[in-house]
Amino acid sequence: MLTNRQLQILQAIVDDFIMFAQPVGSRQISKKQEITFSPATIRNEMADLEELGFLEKTHTSSGRVPSEKGYRFYVDHLLNPQGINSRDIQQIQSIFNDRLVEVEHIIRKSANILSELTSYTSILLGPDVQRHRVKRFSIVPLSSDTAVAIIVTNNGHVENRMFSLPPNFTASDLEKMVNILNERLVGVSLEDIHKKLEAEVLTVLQQHVRSADDFIHALVTATMHNSESKIFYGGKTNMFNQPEFHDLNKVRMILDLMETTSQVQSLFQPNESGIHIRIGSENKQLEMENCSVITTTYSIGEDQQGAIAIIGPTRMDYKRVVALLDVIRMDLTQAFTKNRSD
Amino acid sequence: MLTNRQLQILQAIVDDFIMFAQPVGSRQISKKQEITFSPATIRNEMADLEELGFLEKTHTSSGRVPSEKGYRFYVDHLLNPQGINSRDIQQIQSIFNDRLVEVEHIIRKSANILSELTSYTSILLGPDVQRHRVKRFSIVPLSSDTAVAIIVTNNGHVENRMFSLPPNFTASDLEKMVNILNERLVGVSLEDIHKKLEAEVLTVLQQHVRSADDFIHALVTATMHNSESKIFYGGKTNMFNQPEFHDLNKVRMILDLMETTSQVQSLFQPNESGIHIRIGSENKQLEMENCSVITTTYSIGEDQQGAIAIIGPTRMDYKRVVALLDVIRMDLTQAFTKNRSD
């Protein structure tokens, strides 16, 4: 168990390092207002804290730097979210100024403002389209041999895909098909469409329409292909500002990671509520060993969830980011819940 | 006018520098097979070429580096596109293997393969949606007060937007509206929709439907907002590989530029056919002073155009890139023209 003085010193060191990105020495700490003891005392405590694994040195005679364990302790026990002011709040509010109806636009804007306010990179996951349910299905023929299939979901999302019409496919064939599909598919979630199509609809269609197989196939790929929720980025190059990323390779690895959908998705915790912090190697990805990721979720309507991640150096301003995320997740949830129904 | 020998030496220097990114000395050149004269002779010629502005030195006793004027001359007079082999061709062909109907997918794939084959960054502009014409207009109500407007274009593109329904808007109101809009808008290009709506349709609608104004407004913003053609990127971080971009600031500037739609669009020449090369400061953007941009266009159907840009260092492998672009533009044009009609 740490003594009160050790807690105070640990906090001071982490705060200082987060601010200046330089190893902190005993003298530096002793000059702070809240610290009342001498550098020598601090040095003793620092040696203890280092033995306990909370601090590290970059070389024998350097100041101390928080270890991952140190950050973890700081985040778990010493963090009181704060550091946002009324101007920040105002800027967050500006996301909702436009009275926009579209979820996508609001999320995009949130990503930008979050990255601006934190000066880190933000990633926002939109609603999981796969869980939307079909509201209306339609087909618009473009020429004698091509057409567009369109699915509108209960949340107003539109999924569409071009496909080839079988030769000699008539307008009445098309109409029959659309009717059958609407009868059977309305209310089905996009993730269940394949099963439904293959299990029930295919046989029915085959009785009424020629060469339904090809068509069903096109439809299946249409809904499978967009299987992940949309991803929005803010401040992709913000990490260039951080002194710890003045190394091209690190930056590159992270940028590359952000281009890979699957990698990005794995940054997010399974849907738990609250704010989650992963520090350095707590992230599974090797690329992220110098990064911390703070994630949280927000609600979209009753049964949908979106997610937010902020990526920064382990020396991240946890206080501020946590406070900001808390505000923005509440605002997003509120904006997407009220005045919105099926 | 340059002598034959000067041409030969200039070409050898540019080729060598493109390959190794190191200032080239007279000895280095003299060792090449096609060069039959001594280093001393070459030094004399190099001094002349420098006086003429085709070469530069990094310091008094360094080897020579092509100047922008040197590259320009090389590109204009010494370039015979080549350097692609059957494996490259094969890889390009693989873009079209899937028998995909969708333009977007093919373009996306092209961007990736181009960046892979060149090891530079590729940017592809899809068709200019604004010039598509309306094929079908429809509205799908989601709840008592929201609905989605959907426009399908002649090329199979789908544009959609949510909007609020005025209170007490009935199903028959909606039907009337959709009918009127289809009557008036089918065949109109997206860029002309606003005028058409405001000039003709509004008055007609006002006679038949209550609170048409709000609705029209939503529709106008829906079509205005997606005013640019879609942009697809390949190998965004490829430039990290180039030794001239081992400087964080340069990389950052270019990455930031690529996040700005308007900047990206201004990289493209006004629609001229053929392949265009802009070297270093020939680009208007300051961020691009160390880059060359090679652009070309391809056809999508009869009246649409897409564009391709490759961004690399001024020390770009022009030969190879030009050859690759030539192949891919022809293949894209072919793929998008045959079997495709209104």
Add this chain to the structure above:
DNA sequence: GTTAGCACTCAACTAAGAGGAGTGCTAATA
């Protein structure tokens, strides 16, 4: 006209030394 020879230049690397921030330990102090 071409080339060998040579003095000269300058970036890049290495080595040595000075300065300074910060530590750990010891002994004095409250």
Add this chain to the structure above:
DNA sequence: TATTAGCACTCCTCTTAGTTGAGTGCTAAC
């Protein structure tokens, strides 16, 4: 007994000086 002043020691960082080598420009010989 807990705290602190004092001091020797460590090691990073910056500067300076010297060395090496690739490459040039010029001159004189071929």
